[in-house]
Amino acid sequence: MRLINIASNSSTWRGLDYYKEKNIVNYKKISDFEYSGIPIGSNKEKYxxxxxxxxxxxxKCNCPHAKDKRIICKHIVALYFTVFPSKVDQFLKEVEEANQQYEEYEKELYRKTIEYINNMSKSELQKALVETLNYAPEWLYERFVRNNVGFQ
Ligand SMILES: [Zn+2]
Structure with a gap:
């Protein structure tokens, strides 16, 4: 599992901001896969x-969020992007691809829903509409009544 995949969404984005703000003042390589660094916190406290x-x-990080917990905090993410700046583009590309996939999924789902509705019989449509109105928010119910029934 890649480090970035186990960080929470908010830690990842805030860590990316920290990286862009050059928040990690210095880091060192301990081994081929271990690094340490010191970020400047917003309160000027050093972790x-x-x-x-x-x-x-x-x-590990000794900030209040991650101290004594196995959490990938924004500081660790910032260190990660500082050591491997090429991972930033890769990460952003993956996010964009995931968003595109989601958009396509939503479009396809909408298309299938319309297709399904178009194939419903009148009685099925009537039943579905009544059911939907029963669960609709009040504004939608009132709009339907106003526009179609006309009764105030
Ligand atoms: Zn931290």
Missing amino acids: NVFMDMEHPRKS
């Missing part, structure tokens, strides 16, 4: 960040 690429769960 010690340790990153293990081979065993991402062994990565």
Whole structure:
């Protein structure tokens, strides 16, 4: 599992911001897969960040969020992007691809739904509409009544 995949969404994006703001003031390579670094926190407090690429769960940071927990915090993510800047583009590309896939899925789902509706019989449509109105939010129910029944 890649380090970035076990970080939460918010830690990943905030870590990316930290990287862009050059928040990691210095880092050093401990071994082929271990790095340490020091970020500047917003409160000017310095934390010690340790990153293990081979065993991402062994990565550590002593900020309040990650201290004594096996959490990949924004500082570890920032260190990761600082050490491997090419991973930024890769990450952004993956996000874009995932968004595109989701959009295509949504479009396809919409298309299938319309197709399904077009194939429903009148009685099926009537039943579905009544059911839908029963669960519709009040504004939608009222709009339907106003536009179609005309009764105030
Ligand atoms: Zn941290």
